[in-house]
Amino acid sequence: xxxxxxxxGIFLVAGVALFTLSLFLIGSQHKVFARHFEVYTEFANLxxxxxxxxxxxxxxxxxxxxxxxxxxxxTAKFRLKLRxxxxxxxxxxxxxxxxxxTEGVVGDKFLFIHTGxxxxxxxxxxxxxxxxxxxxxxxxMEKSAGLLNDxxxxxxxxxxxxxETLDTATTTIRNANDLIVGLKQGKGTAGMLLHDETTATRIxxxxxxxxxxxxxxxxxxxxxxxxxSDLQSRQLGQKAEETLSNARSATQNIKATSxxxxxxxxxxxxxxxxxxxxxxxxxxxxxxxxxATENMSEDxxxxxxxxxxxxxxxxxxxxxxxxxPPDEYRRDKLFSDSRNHRDWFETDDLFTSDRSGLETxxxxxxARIDDAIDRLSDSLGPAPLIVEGYSTAQNSPEQLADSRxxxxxxxxxxxxxxHLDAQDVVIQSLGDRxxxxxxxxxxxxxxxxxxxxxxx
Amino acid sequence: MRKLFEFVGxxxxxGLQVIVKTFRPPIEFRQIxxxxxxxxxxxxxxxxASGLAxxxxxxxxxxxxxxxxxxxxxxxxxxxxxxxxxxxxxVAALLVAGRVGAGIGAVIANMRATEQIDxxxxxxxxxxxxxxxPRVAACVLVLPLLTTFMDFSGLLGGYLSEYALSHxxxxxxxxxxxxxxxxxxxxxxxxxxVVFGFIIGTVSSFFGYTTNxxxxxxxxxxxxxxxxxxLLVILADIILVRCIFLAFPESAI
Numbered sequence: 001x002x003x004x005x006x007x008x009g010i011f012l013v014a015g016v017a018l019f020t021l022s023l024f025l026i027g028s029q030h031k032v033f034a035r036h037f038e039v040y041t042e043f044a045n046l047x048x049x050x051x052x053x054x055x056x057x058x059x060x061x062x063x064x065x066x067x068x069x070x071x072x073x074x075t076a077k078f079r080l081k082l083r084x085x086x087x088x089x090x091x092x093x094x095x096x097x098x099x100x101x102t103e104g105v106v107g108d109k110f111l112f113i114h115t116g117x118x119x120x121x122x123x124x125x126x127x128x129x130x131x132x133x134x135x136x137x138x139x140x141m142e143k144s145a146g147l148l149n150d151x152x153x154x155x156x157x158x159x160x161x162x163x164e165t166l167d168t169a170t171t172t173i174r175n176a177n178d179l180i181v182g183l184k185q186g187k188g189t190a191g192m193l194l195h196d197e198t199t200a201t202r203i204x205x206x207x208x209x210x211x212x213x214x215x216x217x218x219x220x221x222x223x224x225x226x227x228x229s230d231l232q233s234r235q236l237g238q239k240a241e242e243t244l245s246n247a248r249s250a251t252q253n254i255k256a257t258s259x260x261x262x263x264x265x266x267x268x269x270x271x272x273x274x275x276x277x278x279x280x281x282x283x284x285x286x287x288x289x290x291x292a293t294e295n296m297s298e299d300x301x302x303x304x305x306x307x308x309x310x311x312x313x314x315x316x317x318x319x320x321x322x323x324x325p326p327d328e329y330r331r332d333k334l335f336s337d338s339r340n341h342r343d344w345f346e347t348d349d350l351f352t353s354d355r356s357g358l359e360t361x362x363x364x365x366x367a368r369i370d371d372a373i374d375r376l377s378d379s380l381g382p383a384p385l386i387v388e389g390y391s392t393a394q395n396s397p398e399q400l401a402d403s404r405x406x407x408x409x410x411x412x413x414x415x416x417x418x419h420l421d422a423q424d425v426v427i428q429s430l431g432d433r434x435x436x437x438x439x440x441x442x443x444x445x446x447x448x449x450x451x452x453x454x455x456x
Numbered sequence: 457m458r459k460l461f462e463f464v465g466x467x468x469x470x471g472l473q474v475i476v477k478t479f480r481p482p483i484e485f486r487q488i489x490x491x492x493x494x495x496x497x498x499x500x501x502x503x504x505a506s507g508l509a510x511x512x513x514x515x516x517x518x519x520x521x522x523x524x525x526x527x528x529x530x531x532x533x534x535x536x537x538x539x540x541x542x543x544x545x546x547v548a549a550l551l552v553a554g555r556v557g558a559g560i561g562a563v564i565a566n567m568r569a570t571e572q573i574d575x576x577x578x579x580x581x582x583x584x585x586x587x588x589x590p591r592v593a594a595c596v597l598v599l600p601l602l603t604t605f606m607d608f609s610g611l612l613g614g615y616l617s618e619y620a621l622s623h624x625x626x627x628x629x630x631x632x633x634x635x636x637x638x639x640x641x642x643x644x645x646x647x648x649x650v651v652f653g654f655i656i657g658t659v660s661s662f663f664g665y666t667t668n669x670x671x672x673x674x675x676x677x678x679x680x681x682x683x684x685x686x687l688l689v690i691l692a693d694i695i696l697v698r699c700i701f702l703a704f705p706e707s708a709i
Contacts, residue, residue, distance in 0.1 A: 007497040008489060015496075015601025018608050022540070022642050025634040052638055061635070108636065 035086040036063065037125040041098040042077040047109055047134040049100060054110035055082050056101075062088040065111065082111065082129075093120035094127065100134040326430050335386070335428075336435035339452035341379065343372040347445040351406065359402070361409045369413060369448070376450050383451045385420075387411045389429040390443040396431065404429035410446050466666070471658045474592050477585045484590050491594030495556045499602055502555060503548055507539070507606040510547065511613025514538060519621065531618055532611075532633035539610035540642045546693055548606040549652035552599060553685040557660040560591050561681030564664025565674040573665075588665055592657030599653035600646050607646075640704035648696040652689045659685040 043049075046068070055063035063084035071077055084092060093116025101112040113129065123129060329335055350365030361369075376385075389407030391399040407427035414425050434440045434447065518534050564587055567573050576583040615629045660681035667673035 004490070004493045004497075008493040011497040011500055011598075012492070012601065015598075015604055018604040019601065019646070022604065022607070022646075023639070025630065026637050026639055026642055028634075052640075 036083045037086050037089055038066070039082050039084065039092070039123055039125065040079055040128040041082065041111070041131045042079050042128065043100070043131055044077045044133055046078050046080075047100045049080070049109050049111065053108070055084060055113060056110055057084060057088045057113045058091055058115045059112075060088065062113075080111070082113075084113070089122060091115045092123050092129075093117060094123050094129075095120040096123065096129055098129045098131040324428070326428070329428055330430065330433065330435040332435075334451065335449070336437045337452055338437050338439075340438075341376065341450040341452070342438060343375075343448045344440070344443065345369075345372075345446045345448075347406070350410070350446060359405060359409070361413055366413055366417070369410060370417065372448055373414060373418060376448075379450055379453075381453075384423060385414065385425045386449040386451070387414070387425065387427045388434070388447040388449060389427065390432055390434065390445055390447065392432045392442060392444040399431040400429055403431055406446050410448070414448075467659065467662055470662045470666075471654070473584065474589055474654075474658055474661075477582070478589050478593060480585070484586060487586060487590035488593050488597075491590045492598055494559070495552065495591070495594045496598035496601060499552055499555055499598070500605060503551055503602045503606050504609045506547060506551055507544070507609025508613040508616075510543060511535065511539070511610035511615075512617040513613075514543070514610065515614040515617040519618070528622070529632060530636075532614065532624075532629045533636040535614035536607075536611060536633035536637050537641060539607045539614075540637060541645050542693075542697075544607035544610060545603045545645050545649045545652065546689070548603040549599060549649055549656065549689045549693075550686055552595065552602060552653070553656045553660075553689055554682055556595065557656050557681040557685045558678040560657065560660035561664040562674055562678040564588070564591075564661055565667040565677035566664075568665065568667055569670050569674055584665070588657075588661040591661055592654060595653035595657035596650050597653070599649040599656070603646050603649045640700070644700040644704060648693070648700070651692055651696060655688045655692055656685045659688060 049065060049068070051065055051068050053065040054061060055065060057063070063082055065080050066083045067081035069079040069081070071079070092113060096116035097114045099112050099114070100109055102109055116123075324332070345365070345368060347359075349368055350361060351359040352362040352365075353359050387407045387410045389403035389405070389410075391402035391406065393399045393402050404427070407429055411425045411427045414420060415422070432442050432444065434443050515531060515535055518538075519528070519531055522528055522531055522534065564573075567587070573583045573587065576586060611630075611633060614633075615624075615626060618624050618629060619626075663677040663681045663684070664674075667677045669676065
């Protein structure tokens, strides 16, 4: 009976002890009997976290999730209440980041609290720690798929290029193979050289010929040596040397003469006593000459208008119309003399106008001028022909432009047609009014004037 | 089918009588103590040896798979969770059902066959309270303890097996074993064996107490006690596990 009591006692004590031990072991793992502080964190995606899940602080198993508050709206987050050992409080700072981690490949999810910065204050009990959402596996797979696609494309491109390279290499090898086969079969020049006995014989013969030519050349060189020796023995070399010496002396004389000529030229072209070179002197002389000519021209122009000499110049015919204004031309008796021969031409008889209004001498107009000049051919003399241009345009500038243009067109035609000099045909643009006494008050066209012989 | 329902009704009535008479004085402490010794102390070697062997086998089976996945460090945790949550309570209950259930059924049936129960009744002693209640109470009280022994025996066997393969230290093994273990993984599964003990004691006592077939009925009572109590233990386990998950949802994976 006593043994049975002992056995039962041992059994019961041991059983209760083991049961209690289990409770303590489990409780110690969950730090049930340690001091704690509580903080909060929030996640939009819990990624499988459950109440009672582990909380590790910097990798140290230091707490658990004691509560999970479900969000009230889709935009809100799950609010997790964490219980952490008080001794880990110094490393949990206000900026400690909370993330969701996994233990190994098939392990459970747990919360990982990173140690905060030293500058941040210790987190207070009941505070909410910042969190970082777990990486979405779908996004990761999508990125991986994109990466694989890129890699696949690159591999495909590389494969195509490799195939092209292999094709090229195959073609090259095939060509080389054909070439070698051709060589073996004696095709082509190289193949013929390899296989054709006749060619080989010819080459051999050619080489022998080269040997013989070399021997002949050697013999010729020997004969040339003999010839030189013979020339030396006859003192032909000394005579040639004398001839060369004479030629050298003549060259030196030519050189000395050239130097003297250059010296003379330098003296002539060099600066004078005042330091002015010849080119400057010539340039200044030409300038003086031009100025003298201009003065002479002015003097001659003055003489033309001088009372004593004007008659002479009128008689000589050297009266320049370019310096005679139209009004003076109209009043001048010389040009208003009714005895002067005048051929009047209408504008339409001589000129045609293009789309832009530019007038040109027509073919029929040229023929009319030819007839007029032909009639004057017997009267042409030292006096020039005067081509008067007229225009009845609305304003004076247009009259001047049109009349001058018409006179110039006719003048140029007469000069070119009858090979006359510039001083033989002169022009005068008179607007729309001819000189007085010619029988016309207004004209639109051209008038060719040949001065009367008494007026010339 | 009628007999089946009559049988269920009889067993249920018998179990209800047990509950009622357990808390009705006088309580037979001496008999209870005696049955604790019979059910508990003498079952301990069987339970401990079975747990040790199961722990070794369990580690050998799970190790290769976990090492393949690089989770060798989780071997102690797997071992502890497996034993504390399910293997320990269930195997302990089945072992007790096999050893004690048969014994209870056979002893009480033999007393019925030899009219010892009638003699007890003649002495104005409540045979039910004197024979059945202490046995059921002993099973209810002892089975959680036997389960705890079974759990630790399994852990010890797992540690020995793991130590032989990887020379892991006992401290590290215990730390890893209890790291992932929660109270919900230990207390409810252990306490559910109270129900197992009640089933084993009640069913076994029922078959022994209600037999009237003489010596032949003794053997049948022993056999039926083991078979039905084992079956009911397993069926009850399903219901209890579900109840535990409802009460402790975080323990449900």
